[in-house]
Every structure is written in C-alpha cells, then in structure tokens.
Amino acid sequence: MGANAAIFRTTVQGSSQHYIRTEAYDQNWLNEPEFVGSFSIPDTHSPDDDKVYFFFKERAVEAGQWDRRVYSRVARVCKNDVGGKRSLINRWTTFLKARLVCSVPGPSGVDTQFDELEDIFVLETKDPQNPTIYGVFSTSSSIFHGSAVCVYSMASIRAAFNGPFAHKEGPDYRWVEYKGRIPYPRPGTCPSETYDALHKSTKDFPDEVVSFMRQHQLMWEPVLPLGGRPILTQVTAPYMLKRVVVDRVDAEDGPYDVLHLGTDDGKVVKAVSVVKDNGDTEEIILEELTVFQSPSPILSMELSTKRQQLYVSSELGVAQLGLQRCELYGSDCAECCLARDPYCSWDGQTCSRYFPTSKR
Template structure:
C-alpha cells in the first residue's frame, strides 16, 4: 500500500477548516446563551423608549466623522461635510452653533476633473478636532483632496446662552498635508499634545504613500518628523487606527506615543499569500530626530505585531488580523491602561469579528525583546542575534537610563545606523488569556467601532462593550468574571440607531452624563447608556437582565448609582440570583 501523501493545500487548510468548525460552534451553538440580546430595538422602538435623541439630521449627506466632547462645559463639537457644529448638551432645544468651511471652488473643480465624486468626495470633510486650549480647537479637513487645517475659536462664554458664536480663525488656515488625509474615506489618526500633532495619514493625492508624522500646529515654520519614505520595512501600506500618549515611568522624559495600525506584513514569507498584520508602534515624545541618515526622521520608531487569534487543533490558529478600532481603558495606574482591540477577518471560508485585550506589560515586553532581522541567502526574516547598540534602540534620552544623553541627536552613530533598518520586533504581543474576550462569526454584520466603559458595582467592576456595526446598529455586551477561563459574556442590547442600513462612522462617550454619541451618514444620535424600564415590570426580570447600569429599587427597574444611599434593590451583575435578591428587596420594602 503506497504511503499517504498530503498536498501543501491539505496541510495548510485542514487545521483551518477544523478551527472554522469550532468558530461556527462559538457563533451558533452558544447563541441561545449569550448571542441573543436581552433587548433588541428597532429605530422606531428606540425613539419610543425616550432614551435617545436625534441631534443632527443627515441633511446634505453631512457624514459626521469627528467628535470632540467637553464634559466640564457640556458641549459637543461635530465635524461634518463643509461644517463644524457646536451643540450645548444642557440646552437640547437650542439651535446648534455652526461654522461653514467649504473647500475653495477651484479645488472642488480640480477634484471633479480628477474623477472624484462631486457629492461624497469633492468637499471639505472635517476629519480632525483636537483641543488646543480653553478657547481654541484645532481642526483639519480634506479640503476637496487638498487637506487644510485651522483654529476654531469658541468665543467668549460660548457655553452660555447668548454667548459669542464659534468662528473660524481666518488667518490660521494652513496646509493640512501630513496632518489630515486627502480622502474622506481613509482611516487615519491624529493626536495633539503640547502644540504638536502626531498623525498617521496618507501624504499624497493617490493615497499610495502614508507615514506617521509629528508637526507643529501654531508655528510659521513647518518643522516635522516622520517615518522614512519608500522603506517598506518601516511601514508597508499602513492604515492607521489610533494614537495615545502613555507614560512609561514617573519621569515625563520617558513618555511615549503608542500608535495602532495595520499593514501588509513583509515578514509573512515569500511562499505565503499577501498577509495583513495588526501592529502597535511607538516613538518617544522627546524624539527630535536623528543625525546623518535620520535627519527629520524618527530615531526611536519601533513596531511589534498584535496577535488576536483562536487556538485550534494541531497547533493551528485562526487569526483576526484586520485591526478596525482601538480603545484605551485608563486605570488607576496611568502607566498601565488596558488596550482593547477590535479585529475582523474575511476569507473564502468565513468572516467574523473579535475583541482582544492587551496589557501594557505585554506590549513593553515585546519592545524589550529581540529584534527581527533579514539575513541569509534567501534574505528571510529571523531573530537578530548580533550586538545591540547602547543605549538600547527605542530608549528615550533621559536621566532614567543615561544622564549624559540629552537629545536623540546625541545618539551614537552605531545606534543611528541600527535604527535605519531595525524597526520590527521579533516577538509579538499576545492578549490576556491568549484568546479573544468576544467573538462574532457567521453573523450578518461586521463590527467597526468599539468603546468600553468600566462600571463599578457593589460586587466589583464590570466591563461593558459598545460595538458599532456596518449595518447601523450598536451592540451592548457585558463582560463579567475577569478575562480568564471563567469570564462570561452577556449580550444586553442590540439597537438600530438609523432608519436605513448604514455603517456607524464614529462613537464617543460622555461618562459624566451617561450618554453615547453615535454618528452615521444619516445623522447624529444621542443615546442613553441604559434603558432599565424596558427589562420588565418586576424584580425578577430586572435582576435576570444583569445590566450593571440597572437595579430594582423596590418599585421598578431603574438606573443604578453606586453612590446612592442603599435602599431595597438587587444589583449583582456578576451573579444573578433573583430568588434571594428579590426576597431581600421585599424584606427591605417591609422594613
């Protein structure tokens, strides 16, 4: 009998097929337990619930793509097509203030002649709103494929009735190249820190070249630092998702900006198909560029792979590599936030979405590990085992590590030479528990937006995920019992926030107001974080809902506040036991 021979296709595909079957079981078999939401509301149902309000209608396809929330002064700034709106949240019936900021007519005409759509592309779509100081906001728009930026002045007492309206500071208008994308459809990120804008965006009309920049926003001189051009090992067809300033030590000179993106992976191997990998990259905040080959280039730029996968049989893994959104959950330790990543996967076998959570300890461990390196006759990627220059590549110049280094321009020549060719770390970053906390496969939607709220309850903290879909729905999912083997997922709500099917473009929190702002091409909706009264009219229904925002107060299912004086209530989202809990509340009423 001849030996069994397996083709390359069988060897690579069989484990994937088995994993796919497991994923379908996750997506379907447990649907009755955790996939079916406690509440499912259509758009009409939502309006009748009195827990939402349409803040702005779609109008002329305004495409509300950027938000800025000021909780202290209770206003919401919204960027749209040719407009910036300012809404006063404490005065819901007041007409919003607005700035009309169109692209120049000649640029609109050039955009049309280049073959772009006159309605959906040839306009000034406001993509960036960042606070500059108490009186000004820095704003950038696509400018009909010629990006422009300017300051928006809030005006004296703009938050008060009768206060001065917002206005565009005309003499502040400047080029937005390297600060804002050319296209209204391109994902990008922008973060303003101490008058400097960190931005990941395309740098040309065609969108064929993208980089991570830092530019000064209020200086006449356009000083900048960026990733190297035309060097695929720095960045290869990147799509930028988010950027955050995270301190590494108690010394501010060690602060780093962490950037989240996805890109085409060079290290996937020449025999593999084109692969997308999710990345976390970082630069030192005090990086002023290097010398010689790194003038006006980052001298501390490093990147590592973010892994979000489901282990399968025979040591196979199903990877969710298409990073869609990132949320940073701040903790009591400013150096140790949790990173929530939303990923998707699409193949000929299946499509789906997943959420993974990463600790900063795991991220820093990857950047402290070995570097990746190309060598050998076939020039393949391997672990670098040569001499590492001093100071270690990626180290910020500060007295924490070397009191003699005052600037990145003081880095020695061997370090500069090393940093020109060694951006990639060898070891990836794995999530907590080495698996996703949420998986959705074999469903009619894709997840696109992610927000996380940590709710403190009497029985501990409880993370609530708000997920925006490409069908105009918001999913509310609770996570209890930590992120280990005993974690539990509770699907609480599925809400349609638009009359027609359209992707959720952006979502922002107002934790102080317990509200969520959700935008699509068809409008901007203000949504309460809870709809307690819809869970039912008795204690049992309220308790079984296991919504951390809600509790039975003796008369009805009502919003829960940890600071309230304890009355008769049941509120234990971690373990619902309506028999004992509702008996306790009855006893409380009798007392």
Template sequence: MTFLSLQVLIGVFICSWSVKGSSQPQARVFLTFNELQETKTAQFYALSHHPLDYRILVMDEDQDRIYIGSKDHILSLNINNISQEPLSIFWPASTTKVDECKMAGKDPTHGCGNFVRVIQTFNRTHLYVCGSGAFSPVCAYFNRGRRSEEQVFKIDSKCESGKGRCSFNPNVNTVSVMINEELFSGMYIDFMGTDAAIFRSLTRRNAVRTDQHNSKWLSEPIFVDAHLIPDGTDPNDAKVYFFFKEKLTDNSGSTKQINSMIARICPNDTGGQRSLVNKWTTYLKARLVCSVMDDDGTETYFDELEDVFLLETDNPRTTLIYGVFTTSSSVFKGSAVCVYHLSDIQRVFNGPFAHKEGPNHQLIPYQGRIPYPRPGTCPGGAFTPNIRTTKEFPDDVVTFIRNHPLMFNPIYPIHKRPLIIRTGTDYKYTKIAVDRVSAADGRYHVLFLGTDQGTVQKVVVLPNNSSTSGELILEELEMFKNNAPITTMAISSKKQQLYVSSDEGVTQVSLHRCHIYGTACADCCLARDPYCAWDGNSCSRFYPTGKR
C-alpha cells in the first residue's frame, strides 16, 4: 500500500459549530513536505539555507512574474515555476546604518537588515520598493522591463527616504496600495514605533496623514491589509480601505481590549483648509465583529484579525471579504473565518456615527444635526458633484470628522456567525486565499487556509438548504520542512496555483491533486473535491466545458 492510500481518511467530516467541546474535522489527505514534492504538483524556492523572511508582495499575471521581498533581497520569480529563471537583487542596508542599528540595541539578525516590506507596481516598466533599512527605511525604483522574456531586473534610481512609506521595525506590519502613482501606506512613522499613521506619499499633491497621536483615530494599531474598493459607479467615490486591529481602553479606562477595525479614506482627499490641514478629512472607521453566540446568550469574540481576502465579482457591491481571526481570550484558544458582504460594510458607514456621552463616556448613536456634505463623502463624487476638493468642505464637516471618526454600528458577518471555527487545535490560522470553482454539481468557494504550523488546509464549503453550511478539509499540505509559520499567500485562479511564503522560502502548489484520492470511482466521488471528477478511467481535473 502506498503512502497516499494510507493517508486517505474514510468518511466525510462536517464541522460542529459549538465553541465548547467541538470535535474538529480532520483532513481527508495529509501530505508531508516530501510527499507533496513526490506528487510533482509543488515547487520550492529559497535563496539560501538560512531563514530570510520571505514575503510575497506582488503577483503580476500579465508578465508571468511574482515579486518577493526578503531580508536584503528582492526576487522576481517565474509564476509558472518559481524555481525556473529566478532573478534576484541584493539590496542590503548600508554598513553605517547596520552599525547604528546594533548600537541602538536592536536585534542584529531580525532587525538590523533591509527587510523589504513594500513592492508596488509603479508603471508598466517599474516597481516601487521599500525596505526597513536597518531601522532607517529606504525606497527605490526597480526596472523590471516591459516583457518577462527580457529578463530585466535592476535598481533604477538612487535610494530615497522611506519614512512615511515603510515601518522602521521589520516586525511591525506595513501595508500599502499604489493608486495612480501615489502610495497609500499604513505603518509606523518613527524610530520608536509610537506614531502610527495612514499616509499618502509619493505624490505631486500635498502629503496627507491621519491626525497625529489622536487615539480616536488610531490606537496602537497593527495593520493587516489595504485595498482600493469602488463605491457605486462614479470612480471619484472609490475608497481606500485599511484593515487593522487596535487596542482600545474600555469604559473603566483601565483595561485595553483588542478590536478589529476597518477604516476608509477618499484617495482624492487633500486635507482641510483651516482645520485638519494635511490631514484626512474623509477618515471613518468601524468595528469588525467575528463572534459566536453560546446557548446561554453570551457572545464569544474572535477579536484579532490576522488576514483578509477580497473575492471580487463583476458587481463591486457583491464583493465578499473573507477574514481570518484568532482569539486573545485566556479561556480558550482558537481561530475562525468570517465572511462579510461589502454592501453590509457600506451600510454601516452610511449609518449613525458614534458619540461619547455621560459620566462613563458611553458610546451612543449621534443624535445631533449631521453637516452637509455627509462626513466621509468624497469630493467630486455622485453626491458632491459641485465640490472639487476637500479644501472646499465647510468647517463643520471637518470638525465633525475630527471628533466623530467612529461609526456606531459594528460590521457583522453573513448570518452573524463564523463560516469556520477551530478550537482546541494545536494550530491557528494565519492566512487565507479563496478560489471560486465551477464543479459538476454547482459553484463552490474553496478556501486555502495557512497555519502557524507551516501547513495549508484546503477547505470546501458545502452549501446546505438552511442558513448554516458544513465544511470539509480536503487536504492538509506541509509547505515547508521546518513547520515555519506561513507569512503570506497569493492565489492565481488563472494559473490554478497557490503561492505560499515563510521565513524558510516560497512554495508553489497546484490547487488540485485529483489522483491522490484513489484509483476507484467511489474514492473520487467521496472526496467531494470540486476540482475533480471521474472521467471513466481515473480521478482527474474537472472542466465545466468537457464531457463527463
């Protein structure tokens, strides 16, 4: 009997939704790193045998390249096979900066290097890249050529300061998005790591940021991700959404609780005329809730957002946002996946603002007059066609935003409960990627969930007639030899490949391995893998256009 047939588990496991004492589903197939390589469906690439903190930062399907940032290196890998034609640039911090970093008492291995944390597509030929620069952030333009076959990859400019574009500390997340050659970043702007900001830089206009040291706006945030998302048909109404978690003091003013948040700003915001000069005048935020209700009515929160994935559709309003959450509870450990409708998120931002009132500073819905245009509206959009710039906003709009950035209602997931819950496991989910699959019996969402144990679980959500659904772990794959926690993931539905990074390197793996389920028709059908179907001879890739 081969190792593959030994690994196949009989039966279909459906998740129990109860937090306490739930029996956790097991993967139908578990493959170790070496077994995965034997299937010929995976490739691994690393620059050296030493851990280098790899992060997948840009996937360019047009040029067939994937761009990776690591310690002192930027990599350009072939999207079809990451171990073929790898291009790398050595980009260390200066010796002076490394010495200063060590003198300041920073970690020589995990701090005093140039950890690349920003790679953004600047134009058709160039990338904009930033690194931590041994606690002195630096940025530069990189030429990647016009076509992949040119094999061009080189630094094309002098280094410039990365302050306001990349965090000083490589262990503090930096998130960014490039829009029309302007960089929007969520990071810490100072050496000490006390001044968090959402910042627009690299701009021909004025630089704009969040209100400094204002805990109503940002309170010790840990940034998770950022995306530009349309809002209606007018492009001027599109918003940049920032996903993060922050520490907020409770009503007693003593205990700090971690809350997951979504904030948004208008990319064409140029700040106020008299108040909030060079500060956002459209900044709003709302709490993101992922929780489960126990039988006794108590709500248990998965309060720490770890990763998000946008599953886009033709209609932006039906975009789904998948979030991976963990819990900071001392009572139980666990992780969960919650799914949000973009329309629900927009409804909360169009709802009541939060207002603090009374001796205990309780949050209540703001009952007073809302100034016009409504705070958070973009200039030049569908609702403000006659206002060209935020500098034309009336003073009462700007004052309102400064004092009321928080929405009163929280954002709840679809059906007000998690899609997937894991408690009592020896792993936690860290990353997520989602693929939409047309199978023989309908359309499915397949989730690829990275763990802190270096594995990826392939999970299919099984639709039910009721508002609950089951889920099945089809595979669990060891991506790295040393169980290094997964740091980033990217998916290409077009190439049918998943790309996964850790400190150890980068692994590319096919989204399906139909042959591992067995050689019989029953094995293939029982697997319930939407990528696979029985073709009369073997378990093979299902194509909706093919005859089965």
C-alpha cells in the first residue's frame, strides 16, 4: 500500500466483508518493514489458540529516532482475532513482535550482528506445535559483508512473547522493560478456553487489555538462536546467501539437517552442521553448484522429498536438481566416507544413496 505497510486480513461472511489490520502510520506497530514469510503454527491442542507468525525486517524504533538501524523480527497474531469493541476497532488486538537475533559472540561482549533477515524456512517435525525455524541473515555493516544461518526453537520464540514487554517512558522516552501490572487475560493470548473461558471473542476483552495492546507491541527480550550463535557463517565468500530450504535426512548414525542455500550469484550451496564431541559445531560445505549460466540471484527454492528433487528459480528460469550426487565422491570406500554427505554411503561396490532399512 505504498508507504502504508500493513498486516491485513479480509473475511467475507455472506454479503458483508470484514477487514482487520495493523494500525496505519504508527511506526511502533510497523516501521518500513520488508516481509520475508508468514506461517500458521498451532500453539496448543485447541485450534482457538492457533496463531500466524510473520517474519520480517524493519527499522528499529528502539534504536533511537535518528538511528536507521535495521532489526529482524518475528511477530504474531491470533487467527480468531476480530478486533476490539470500543478501541482498536478493525485493528489487531493480539499483535506482538520480538527481535530475532543472529550474532557471533565477540571479544569483550561486542557481538558481530547479522541483522537483516533474507529468508526463513520452517522445518516440520513430528510435533506440529514445535517446528524448527531456520533463518538466513546478512549484515548491514559497512565494515564487512557476510551471511549467516541461525536456527530457532518455537520454545524460545514463545518464551519471548511470554516474557516482559518493552515500554517507552521517562523524559527522554527511552525504551525500558515494562515493570508495571500486566492486565488479565495476558495481552497477546487468544480468546479460548485454554487460558480463559470468560472471553469468547477479542471484542469481549476488558478495556484495559485493549488499551495496553495499543501501547505495547514490542517485547523486551529478544529471541536468541539455538546454541547462542549461527550454525553457519560466510564472511569471506564472494557471494551472499539469500534463500534456504532444509531437508532432514536419516543417515547411518542418525538424522542430519542438510541445508540447501541459494546465493545472490546463482549458486546452490549444500552444507551440514555437525556437533563435535566437545559440543562445538563444525560447518561442512558438501557442494557448491552453479545453477544458472550467468550470475543471477536465486529467487526461490522448493524441496520435494518425495521426488528427491530441489526446484530453484531465478529471473533466468527454473532448474531441477537431484538432492544427491553420490557417484561424484569417487570410486572407493574412503573417498565416499570422507565426503561426509548424509545422503550417501558405501554399499560395498559404489558410493550410493543411503536408505535406512533393517538390512545392512
């Protein structure tokens, strides 16, 4: 909508149309956002608690009026949010957002921040309420260029939304942790029987809950990645990482998450992060494929585990890639094993695709 960014929903009931959106022209809600992805993720066993999560980057209001720093965000709304009755009419009453941090801890507490979210991938697990979230980030630093991949759990995202709120106060309007009384039901929870059987709809929320939500969209605690740091960083590479899809692969020694990363110059990088005995992680780049003949940014990637194919697009077209090329890893057992590709194993004669079966 031009300069007026919004998270917007329309529903049609009979002949009437109902819409709900974020507040217009209010930088505390959204401040020049660039949206990256949105996903429906269930919160509890009750569908009334279902939320939609939005991943984006925006100018950080908490960095100060004159600071044009960009932060990455995860925000959420309840699916059954219908707006308020007297206040926040046709506005979300459950919209909250938190900072998504991807940084490398540095000496004397100075972290190297990868602030700009480029892509997000939600890896489904056996538990639909707890997928694993993979994000590709780049730096907005003028000192160096680089990319990183960070992994987040839904537990840490929910913990940020269940934690303290950020609040602007004092003579210089600084952002601080809100220490006052939090109204009931807790702002940001959905109207459902899970937490509160009294309120059947967001229109039933008490006035103090709705007025609190007008002023408090931002959470105080950021969401930190698993392990406290990226699982993969690229700071000397001639390319920037732009897209990610992840395939959970069963290998002989258990499951691995294989990253397929699209670059800004038309390559696909296949990588895996392995936890070593001392608890550190090791990055292994398995392959670097030039997919398109002239360097053109990878725009989107789709994974078909059923067909064992990766579909990759750029402005030049669409390409189909097999997930593995085990035969390229040489013709003896040592070369096959030293490649450390979770897709591949030595079958006695050749390096070939590994399938977990009872037969060795």
